[in-house]
Amino acid sequence: MVEESKENPFSTPHRIHLKLGLEVSSHTVDRRLQEVGLLGRVAQHKKAFTAADKAHRLSFANGYRNWTVAQWMQVVFVDEKNFWGEGFCGHTYVRRPAGEALNPAYCVPSLPHPIKLSVWGCMTGKGPGYCYIFNENMDALLLKDILGTHLVESAALHYDVEHAEGWWLLQDNDPKHKSTLVQDWLFNHGIQCVDFPPYSPDLNPIENLWNDLARRVERRPAHTMEQLQDIIAEEWAATPRDLFAHLVESMPARCQAVIDAKGEHTKY
Numbered sequence: 001m002v003e004e005s006k007e008n009p010f011s012t013p014h015r016i017h018l019k020l021g022l023e024v025s026s027h028t029v030d031r032r033l034q035e036v037g038l039l040g041r042v043a044q045h046k047k048a049f050t051a052a053d054k055a056h057r058l059s060f061a062n063g064y065r066n067w068t069v070a071q072w073m074q075v076v077f078v079d080e081k082n083f084w085g086e087g088f089c090g091h092t093y094v095r096r097p098a099g100e101a102l103n104p105a106y107c108v109p110s111l112p113h114p115i116k117l118s119v120w121g122c123m124t125g126k127g128p129g130y131c132y133i134f135n136e137n138m139d140a141l142l143l144k145d146i147l148g149t150h151l152v153e154s155a156a157l158h159y160d161v162e163h164a165e166g167w168w169l170l171q172d173n174d175p176k177h178k179s180t181l182v183q184d185w186l187f188n189h190g191i192q193c194v195d196f197p198p199y200s201p202d203l204n205p206i207e208n209l210w211n212d213l214a215r216r217v218e219r220r221p222a223h224t225m226e227q228l229q230d231i232i233a234e235e236w237a238a239t240p241r242d243l244f245a246h247l248v249e250s251m252p253a254r255c256q257a258v259i260d261a262k263g264e265h266t267k268y
Contacts, residue, residue: 001029005038013040046265047199054263056197061258064194064251072251073125075194076155077206078171080138083214083232085115085222117228120146121236122154123206124167125248129154131236133229140179147185170194172204202268203254205247213239 004016011019013029022029030040049057096106118138122129130150136142151169152161159167169191171177186193201207216235222228250268257266 001032002036002038005033010043049199049264053197053199057200057203057258058263060195060197060200060203061255061263065255065259067252067255069125069249069252072248073245074159074166075168075170075248076122076124076129076151077204077248078120078122078151078169079204079206079210080118080120080174081210081214082116082118083217083228085117085225085228115222115225115228117225117232119232119236120150121206121209122151123209123244123247124155124158125245126158127241127244128236128239129157131233133232135225138176140176140181143176143179144181144185147182151191152189168192168194170196170204172196172200173198200258202266203251203258205250205254208247208268209239209243212243 001016001020001022004020005011012026013033014026016022017024017026017029034040047053094106096103100106117133117135119131119133120138120143121131130153132146132150134142155161155167161167169186170193173196176182197203213232213235216238217228217231220231220235222231254266254268257268
């Protein structure tokens with residue numbers, strides 16, 4: 001049973017039971033596998049990196065492996081995130097009797113157009129920047145307008161923006177970020193960018209901030225777009241200040257983890 005599970009890790013106890021023609025039940029197969037540390041868990045969805053992807057990740061990690069925490073504290077991390085209110089059906093758990101899956105009392109009502117807002121936000125190890133909440137489709141023109149309104153003002157909360165060499169910008173490789181319109185704006189404003197590898201959310205600590213923020217927002221059901229906007233803004237402002245420092249302080253370890261993993265995914 002163990003050898004079969006190791007050879008085919010996505011095989012279920014029931015399939016192992018049938019394939020090996022065992023006289024014991026599927027539950028017994030499951031228990032025996034758990035006893036040797038082969039636990040049934042939900043598999044994570046991860047991109048299969050190409051050789052080029054891993055090379056880019058390793059190049060970044062090796063290039064910045066000697067950066068100190070103090071240097072990472074001079075970086076503004078930027079990203080966008082979608083937040084949902086009433087009508088969004090994510091994973092919702094319910095305790096119900098067998099055979100009652102379609103009983104309306106145990107179903108989550110869904111709306112054809114659930115409440116949704118997008119957020120552009122930025123952070124540093126010294127604290128948060130501004131966030132911009134919107135419901136339009138993000139394109140390069142809107143992103144340029146957001147950067148022009150909020151990026152430098154956010155940096156000014158923590159750095160001397162009169163001397164652009166004192167801080168850097170890190171954003172992912174979304175086509176909007178890499179558009180000529182946005183790149184020209186950054187160049188014309190003398191903003192230095194950290195050359196970030198593609199498909200690397202584990203190297204951008206703002207992703208962890210989004211996860212923390214999303215959990216707090218989801219605990220406060222929003223029934224209107226205005227309520228969702230208020231909840232996002234309140235929870236953004238309520239983010240513990242030490243969380244920003246903790247996330248950015250992890251950057252040297254993140255780089256080392258990518259090196260240790262030879263460019264593959266890391267625990268971050």
